[in-house]
Amino acid sequence: MIPNWIIQRSMLTPDRIAVRFEGQAWTYKEINELALQQASKLVSLGIKPHDRVAIYATSTPQIIFMICGCMHLQCEMVLLNLRLSKLELAYQIEDSEVVAILAEDSLLEKLPKAEVQIYPFSKVSDTPPRKFTPMLEWNEEDTLTIMYTSGTTGFPKGVRQTVGNHVSNATSSLYNTGLIEDDAWLCAVPLFHISGFSMLCKCLLHGVRLELYTKFDVKKIVDQLVDGTVTRMSVVAVTLERILTELERRDKYVSNRFQTMLAGGGPVPIDYLKRAIERKIRVSQTYGMTETASQTSTLSSEDALRKIGSAGKPLFFNQIRIDGANQPFEQGEILIRGAHVTPGYVGRFAHKPSQKNGWLHSGDIGYLDEEGYLFVVDRRSDLIISGGENIYPAEIENVLTSHPNVREAGVCGIEDEKWGQVPNAFVVLKNDVNTEELVAFCKEHLAAYKVPKKIYIVKELPRNGSNKLLRRKLQELIL
Template sequence: MTAPMPWRSIPELVRDAADRFGDAEAVVDGDLRLTFTGLAAQVRRTAGAFASVGVRPGDRVAVWAPNSAEWAIAAFGALTAGAVLVPVNTRFRDEEAHDIVVRSGAKVLCVENGFLDREFTGPPGVPVIDLRADGFLGSGEPLEHKVGADDLADIIFTSGTTGRPKGVMTTHGQTLRLYAEWCDLAQLRQGDRYLIVNPFFHIFGYKAGLVASVIRGATVLPLAVFDLDRVLDLVERERVTVLPGPPTLYHSLLQAGSGHDLSSLRVAVTGSADIPVELVRRITTELPFTHLMTGYGLTEAGTVTASRPGDPYEAVATTVGKPCEGFEVRLAEDQEVLVRGYSVMLGYLDDPEATAEAVDADGWLHTGDLGEIDGDGRLRIVGRKKDMFVVGGFNAYPAEIEGFLLRHPAVAQAAVIGVPDARLGQVGKAFVVPRGTVTEDGLIAWAKERMAGFKVPRQVEFRTELPLNATGKVMKDQLS
């Protein structure tokens, strides 16, 4: 059994972090250096500011802004006022964002105008607060509303790559228990300096980033937009120790790291994308990282599985580890990954039909991901049910084929989709970002030697980049 959490809510966590870590740096954002004591004080005053504009316990506060100290203060301030946080994807256009603001019932919308040269508007009737221009943050009388572990903390909308985004509801207690364990698995330590590239509107950036850092007493360095030169500069100047991100981030570091002092780096964390074994080896031998964690998570449950310290390269590269404490993972007859545990969402906001479809009567969350479980109990993700295509009667899984292609030394990134074929119904088409000399015929011939014929892509299209959403996932609807 897990020991009881010392905090009932995220506001309690922020207040307790001020007592535990005091004058240690909590957030470093440009010229702003905010201690844990200063962060807690700003958060309580911001809670008062939200109350002064009519935000009451249980109301929703939407934040449509990039990673920044202001995002953290606004989010924690809203929670401390007893409100429910609704993060909004900064890549959404007005119509997409307004849909989420309206459906969530947000009382106010917080933005940062000028980000990506945009003006962020709100839907009719919803006040808009510019976090950097309106003097709102820290402007109220200090306030902390009592919040319980079972109270709703946030509504985080799914990415929308497979349809209209759905609002996932999670409590304070669920988040605190899961990401306290995440700190142990990632080996996050007090005094770490954590460069957060993953967006705060996503659970990787917000919960495995911002919340985890406050749990453990690590310094957050938020990065609004990924820029390799900026990353290299911050790592060297601020002595960054923890740097999570997609596999492409580590490819970039390997290619551009020379000439920069990266010796402070200790922890790397990446997601459920298939990673070549060779890349895992290079991350921990050619870069200073001493710990690389991989894992599998989704908005509806948080981090479900993770690798463990000491796992062999092969396991870290080809699986997403074993279930976290308190989770059960099994496979349905069609290989769909099913998950059950304390952190599975309360449900989708105002959508009981979708909730019942996702979480069955026995509490199993149907993830839509297809997987395998090896003899040691480690989970391997082989694809998405909706991505699977059928080649002459055989099921082909893009993630598996992409994993094979990534083993080619000249392939940096790969995405595979099914395209119509007069004889076989569908065949695979690969979109490849090369990092060396490779031809279409050469890559197809190479693939034929390593995978079953029905899996081999019939076409290869080379690109300089793949279309990615803000969380690093390939937007396959933009590939054809």
């Protein structure tokens, strides 16, 4: 058992700012009071402790109040991705067997017809409260959140994340980064995603401030990075590149107060990391997934130059090994063990064990070097096999994004009668360049069989709610 996070934090630092959003601010005491109000109104609507509910909302303070209200009720929260189609939402709502959906009013039309009751936020707000006394302690094994995987193959899986999973992740992260005075996380990723939700957990557990953005606003974000009003941030490759471009355009550097920029969601192109160093950004590449409640390993800033491209070593309570590898640099599937690993799934995958012999099989390919640093090569499901040769899309993407006129790149395998598959590339440009020049550039840096058969210039690449590249959807750009 551990203390109720919200009550404990409100008792320890009641007057400390918890959340800032568009010029408004709320203390931890105010967050607790608003959360208790939400919980009492949910009870009045018939939501009971430990019920499973879905939440469908944008990243504003209102979703935080609702999440914290559900925490007081110890509800299992299914956080629905705003980018999903009605069909995809219907699957998750049915599969998770929620008793109700709590939805932001402006998003009601995007929800599918459902067998369960839908409560708009305004309905919850207008409901008279019913007396409710929250539990002062939580069971670490209780499910806190359920998030669905992006579904690279087959049906998405509803991943259970327990109170203990989130505590383990936040604690391991703290051991790695430490705290400074007036620490503040800038959150410009969706709270329905593990990256955003883990930031909220860290703020509650560590007692630091959350600077919340509904969407990625590069100009305002760079303003805060330069003036030092935030100290930490999480990014993926595409958002890191946009921040770098804006800093370069202004010829500015981030404040000395800024501590860490965690980069996850897949390998970050080496060229981006080099540009970040020039702008005084301490980028720490991380590796994690929905099944691990965010981070499993992180590269410390002191190793950023020495181990560029690495996702670092496991955080304190975590373990990593490479399946089948007997010596350094041997590639294989990344296996993970630790208190942050999900105990299992819900719905159609409830019977599927999340671990084999105590280890989570990630589905990612990587290796450990001679010092035990993890390098993530690629998703196993994205692997291209051409004429018997393994081709990792990330390697080709790294080359393409190092070209001065290329902003973003995505690579996937296209069926080929002779070779089985051949790599095709899709690029978003900074400046005009023809594809022949890009092919020639690839030939200078890659083995012949890795050079893209075709390169397509596109306006944008397909991404999910956390801006992670969806390679499986690249083919749709040419169909």
